[in-house]
Amino acid sequence: MSGTLYGLGVGPGDPELVTLRAVRILRRLPVVAYPAPLEGASFARSVVASQLSPAQTEIAIRVPMTRSLAPAQAVYDRAAIEIGGHLKAGRDVGVLCQGDPFLYGSFIQLFDRLAPEFPTKVVPGVSSLTACAAAAGVPLVARDEILTVLPATLPEAALEKRLKLAQAAAVLKLGRHLPKVRRILKRLGLADRTTYVEHASLESQRILPLETVDSASVPYFSMILLRAGGREVR
């Protein structure tokens, strides 16, 4: 009998925004894995640190933040082999995921490699999307409105085309891409319908008008919310 792979959404960062199920499963897992930077602590682990015990085996998946995908792919290949070893030996393994595992989660990399071979369960989490909206007091969509969720890492032309067509939108993964996104929103006359949110639900949370954001200090975990505001579906 092989073990089960769990993708555990731990929410946006506040330890209280974890679900009862994630806590219950996490406490009984013999092996816990999580993404981490090349040096330093894992954010996902920090969210649920108080739920972990020294008896658990921990696997830090240290992912290089490079523009090329190849180095990260090699890391996930090796992590899948290590996790697969525990699963084959009958040990359940939980992978901690900031936000939700299936909404831009790096867990998808491990899911694609391991789910064809091992029983896999995903525990959904509070996503950064709804956490940012809640923090900012900005409803995402109501009634018949359409929401477009898109990463700021897209090329400028693709982003502009999509934002032009969008009714409500959330632009994720801002980081160094903020000037590009701000430029587009200004050109489209949409900048004043937006709210900027960084580190939603954490002590360091900041909510600002887009025009006042200093582009030199924008973290990867930040978002621009565009309200529908009665705009027509075009």
Added chain:
Amino acid sequence: MSGTLYGLGVGPGDPELVTLRAVRILRRLPVVAYPAPLEGASFARSVVASQLSPAQTEIAIRVPMTRSLAPAQAVYDRAAIEIGGHLKAGRDVGVLCQGDPFLYGSFIQLFDRLAPEFPTKVVPGVSSLTACAAAAGVPLVARDEILTVLPATLPEAALEKRLKLAQAAAVLKLGRHLPKVRRILKRLGLADRTTYVEHASLESQRILPLETVDSASVPYFSMILLRAGGREVR
């Protein structure tokens, strides 16, 4: 000192998919409100029923399910007055919201009416969007992919235009609109990239290929997920 209005996301239905914060706040609230049908039990209340106590004042907001918006608007007007009365008297009021309060939540109706006047906090919840993806084992979006979230209640032409342009998509609120959405997805050659999910996270959860769904028995709380599957951004 007026009380605080809380929008409490209680997740998709499984009582374990509630956050620690929603539980903590809910237990200490003197007044708890929730949407309910004209007759019968409230779904949102049923999710957290075990956390409620007889000492709490409950307000069932009985919303008629009509195509015209006016009757529901009148109900929310009256509910806002009743809730506002408690807030003015210094009592905190929590409004239970299936899924997340700001993603198609009826809480937005009360937020719009009460947030300008009273301190308001929103506790994000696990949305039906991520719960359906988790239940079906279908990642929503990875890397640079774009997700379009749209309600099946839109007119056929608007839906078709958006789905044609979409990379990954989630079509919510299916109910009696399923035949229309299925027709569009077939015309666009996308039907075989989809998964149908109803009642995600509940005992009654069903996950089916779209073509096998009986359109006579589709609940409002159901969703079609369209995988990006390497399609280009157009």
